[in-house]
Amino acid sequence: MRSPQIVAFGGGGFSMEWGNTLLDDYVLALTGVARPRVCFLPTASGDADHYVVRFYRAFAASRCEPSHISLFRRETGVGDPRAHLLAQDLIYVGGGSLVSLLGTWGAHRIDEYLREAWAAGVVLCGGSAGALCWFSHALSGFHEGPARRIEGLGLLPWSSAVHYYEEEDRRERFIEAISDGMPAGYGAGDSAALRFVGTELAEVVSSRPRARAAFVFADASGAIVERQLPVRYLGVSAVEDLPAEEAVAA
């Protein structure tokens, strides 16, 4: 049986980096299955049609068994979401509103099913709201006004922030929130992905050469430390040196 694994993207994957498949390839490979069953949860976008279509284009049936669950149109589609989720190799959660995502999941007990699936070794992943949701606390900017603290599902006992270097004030607010007592946690930039085995960070990977991520914590004296994490780029480092046809294929 696979260990519980979560991959949280600071930004990236098919919805943000169309044409760059490195992060999506990485999570597919983590399943260890030749043709993994992959279920997309577009809840945080309100099950936006265009998002579902892009998922099916990115996760083509030639390399996986794709499906999705719409919680806004339950009268169509998957009848038993629990059984369906537990039968997957990979569950991919789309971005959007974290607050609306958590409310909707709670109304259908999806939060419980995801916890079960995680414990059973189904790989969980996602970007933006689909990354923040796994942590105990998140700093989300996907609502009016400044970014604020939101409690997530708590599978990972850390706090989290995404688009960490890209969104204005995100990094400053995250550091401030941790100095105000939010648990220690991870800030992931666009194109960086944090892979957790159990509740511990195993590695940080990226779909772009200079993507970054950091761990922010209070040290013994109470001072706030932001530690840059080593990041492994998933691509070939010097893409421009490749022969033309290979570069196109990539």
Added chain:
Amino acid sequence: MSEVYGPAARAEDPRRILAMGGGGFTMQERSDALDRFVLELTGKEVPRICFLPTASGDPREQVTRFYERFGDWRCEPSMLSLFHLGRDRIDPIAHLLSQDAVYVGGGSMRNMLAIWREHGIDDAMRTAWERGIVLAGLSAGAMCWFEGGVSMSGGAPEVVHALGLLPGSLSVHLGGESERLPVYREAVATGKLPPGYAADDGAAAVYHGTSLVECVASRRGARVVRVEAAGDGEVVEIPEPIRLLPGAAAPQAPSSEPADILELRALRAGRHRWD
């Protein structure tokens, strides 16, 4: 009319709810009578009206239809997406409380209520109602004001409890669906839901405070039916008197053209007519 909707009635109790069984712009109803009536209920010259498509996940096409219908009427239309607050940068509660009418779309009542709760919109709706902001909606957006209704949010029809601003229960799309009504009848018969009403597409119940004052329709033949427990697992159903709104759809005019030609025309025009 003026006794029912005039300033005197408002001064006594400003709370107004319009609960539609279906119809209106989101369902591409041919008659715009119900949508116009929402504005009329505000009693304002140029009412501010905000559309909330939460129950359908804020799909673009509903928003487009809203502006198509309300855009050139005398009103200030806006919409509130609880999925795009980061982009729109609207304070949702302040925005709601600055309206004259709130129009809630249909979809998953369970999702809508859960999302509203997370954003504090459930409490804001009560405040809006008490301040005299007209609360209007269809389907999930109508049942939500009652103690409960029968929703398809979980796939099969089931009882879902709601905000409870109005006493009793509501079931929607009365003539348009076969599955929902039997579940509603049974829920009322067994006391799982309090007695209430079942409303057709194009029919609506108007509440002042917590009292039903009249039922209105945007097409001839649309019904609102009172459903009460009669003991021994039975219900009694009593049709309510209904007032046809100005601009309501006339009965289908006999046409010399074959039905398939008419259907093709409707398809070409991008219109799927539900009535």
